[in-house]
Amino acid sequence: MGEPAIKLGTKRSSTFIDKVKDLLPEGGNLDLCLTCGACSSGCPATGIGGMDARKFLRMAALGMDEEIQQSPWVWHCTMCQRCIYVCPMQINIPQLVFYARQSWPRDQRPKGILGSCDMALRNDTCSAMGATEEDFEFVVEDVLEEYREAQPEFKDMEAPVNKQGAYYFLNQNSREPVTEPDEMVPLWKILHLVGADWTYGTKGWAAENYCMFMADDEAWKHIVEVKAKAVEDLGCKVWLNTE
Amino acid sequence: MTPDWNKDLKVKFTVQDPCQLVRKSFGDPVAEDLRYVVKNVVGEENFIDMSPNRSNNYCCGGGGGFLQSGYPEERRQYGEAKANQILATGADYCITPCHNCHAQVHDLSEIREHPWQTVHLWTLICLSLGVLGENEREYLGEDLKNVAMYGA
């Protein structure tokens, strides 16, 4: 047997979807759905908790604000944009999901994401794991020293920190310096062998930005600004973020 | 870089196109660059693409904060599409050129008792250059733990 039919109320004048439409270029095309199902048929989140992309959009269009804003599915859609890519009308479902995330009271958003975002806001490294400027510099120098000694071909290898005017500013996910520092080395080796002019920065080195996943606009903007400033202060030309 | 180390071993590789890098940023051209590098590292005959791929690839389920959001069951349910794609290639290794992808694809393999290994691209580039040392092989399987060892 199918699911029970959804009961429809009269559509209210200002709904969640209208607010999102006002925020997006072309209103995110949110009114143009043909209900073809291309989005949900190619979405790995389809069916999790009985929700899918097309259903989510239809419910929004019908003004079922409470249901969609409370649905934990907004944390199961990864905002990967495959649905827009295949949608004949380029409907921006992931942005709808983003703003639905934003409508959750901040302290009720998933603890892991919240904790990682708040941690990153705590100091200028932007590390979601709380690694400080000193921690990072110490680990990089320590690991570099060890490899220079143990591997003769790399005795001149560098892993510069705060090198003024380097061409590339390289970000690093916190996981390596904090939990598996040896994993930084292959990348250093490649950069060394191709003769790249690069640097890390003690400020803004962490690649991750959980505040964006949290849909906390103020916070993720702050994180991006701290990192961009770090790149500019060192006068680097290219900012490489491997996330 | 040379794929010579894999000429006789014939270890098979597939690659995960990260949504962030490919679909959401640079599109199919960067997916081609990625394949160019991968084929030169592992040998063209040892590369098997998953389907769908490039800009049309499925997200692995590690993105959007899913890894940290405290919904492991739902995350693994999401990842089933990815696991099936990888299994269908029959590859021994899935190369993941993104952090989130690495963590998620590794977890998807772990809960299935490792039908494939999950490896960073930088590891394989160094392997093919002959400069990958002993302590940089965390994510290589037993089959490659000693292959083309630096300094040996």
Ligand code: SF4
């Ligand atoms: S692919 Fe686009 S048009 Fe088709 S159902 Fe999904 S949102 Fe609607």
Ligand code: SF4
């Ligand atoms: S953005 Fe969300 S809804 Fe769209 S395909 Fe990806 S997971 Fe599915």
